[in-house]
Amino acid sequence: MSEVTQALGIVAPWYNLAMVAVVIILFIHLFRTHRKTHLGHIKPWVLLFVAVLVYVAEAVFTVLRSSQVFDLPHHVNGYFELVMIALFIYALLSEKEYLRLREEWQHLPIAQSKKASAPSKKVSPKAAKKAGKKKR
Amino acid sequence: MLTVIDWIYGTTQLAAVFLSIIAGLIAISMYRHTRKHLELAPWNYLIIVLVFFAGIEVLGGLAVFGVYRTPHLTHVTASVALGFLIAALIRKIQVTKGWLE
Numbered sequence: 001m002s003e004v005t006q007a008l009g010i011v012a013p014w015y016n017l018a019m020v021a022v023v024i025i026l027f028i029h030l031f032r033t034h035r036k037t038h039l040g041h042i043k044p045w046v047l048l049f050v051a052v053l054v055y056v057a058e059a060v061f062t063v064l065r066s067s068q069v070f071d072l073p074h075h076v077n078g079y080f081e082l083v084m085i086a087l088f089i090y091a092l093l094s095e096k097e098y099l100r101l102r103e104e105w106q107h108l109p110i111a112q113s114k115k116a117s118a119p120s121k122k123v124s125p126k127a128a129k130k131a132g133k134k135k136r
Numbered sequence: 137m138l139t140v141i142d143w144i145y146g147t148t149q150l151a152a153v154f155l156s157i158i159a160g161l162i163a164i165s166m167y168r169h170t171r172k173h174l175e176l177a178p179w180n181y182l183i184i185v186l187v188f189f190a191g192i193e194v195l196g197g198l199a200v201f202g203v204y205r206t207p208h209l210t211h212v213t214a215s216v217a218l219g220f221l222i223a224a225l226i227r228k229i230q231v232t233k234g235w236l237e
Contacts, residue, residue, distance in 0.1 A: 005208045008208040008211065008212060009208050009211065012208065012211030012212060012214075012215060013211060015215065016211060016214055016215055016218060019215065019218040019219070019222065020218065022222055023218060023221055023222060023225065026222060026225040026226065026229065027225065029229060030225060030228055030229050030232060033229055033232045033233055034232050037232055037233060037234060039231065039232050039233075039234055040175060040228070040231055040232050042232075045228060048182075052221075073141065074141075074145060075141050075142075075144050075145035075148065077145075078144070078145050078147075078148025078149050078151075078152060079148060081148070081149075081152040081193065081196070082148055082151060082152055082155070085152055085155040085156050085159055085189075085193070086155070088156075088159045088186060088189065089155065089158065089159050089162065092159060092162045092163060092166065092186070093162070095166070095179070096162070096166060096169075099166075099169050099176075
């Protein structure tokens with residue numbers, strides 16, 4: 001193993017940890033902003049945030065195992081990865097479904113979409129009779 | 137001699153590699169949509185993150201089965217993926233604030 005490779009192996013987990021901290025802060029900022037503005041589809045991002053938290057848990061368990069504080073079996077890492085990938089796939093499919101629904105709504109004819117969006121008004125029988133007389 | 141735990145670990149790793157490749161393919165198939173809409177700009181970066189994640193899983197699977205082991209490459213790939221995730225989040229915050237309209 002060359003010296004550069006060794007150095008990268010030592011340093012990389014630490015700056016990865018710093019980047020994960022930045023990612024978590026940005027996620028919290030995103031959720032706060034969305035709570036104020038309600039713009040865009042946020043569900044896939046919530047799923048991604050959960051996946052990042054699972055990644056952090058896996059990293060913490062790896063560090064605890066390497067420092068011999070808490071020895072979690074190796075095969076549990078596989079479960080963590082499966083959970084993360086399942087969340088990623090769910091996020092992607094959720095966004096695809098959202099796009100499909102949005103495109104369907106955009107392709108609706110204007111009259112039909114107005115009908116769908118207009119609130120239903122109840123007309124009293126008297127008002128209906130008056131309207132009929134006026135027409136005559 | 138392999139134990140039951142080894143078999144379980146191997147199976148979960150293979151499943152993870154297989155599913156991550158599927159996730160990468162779904163992400164690539166979404167690229168067409170993200171080009172059309174400006175508010176989907178963060179997904180451009182996120183697709184790259186998911187493709188890199190698939191790469192990380194493939195490298196992890198190869199390391200577990202003892203085919204090819206590169207600790208530095210695994211870490212560097214994760215760093216690149218995290219960098220793109222930060223870019224995607226910044227873009228998404230801009231979209232949520234309504235700055236890209």
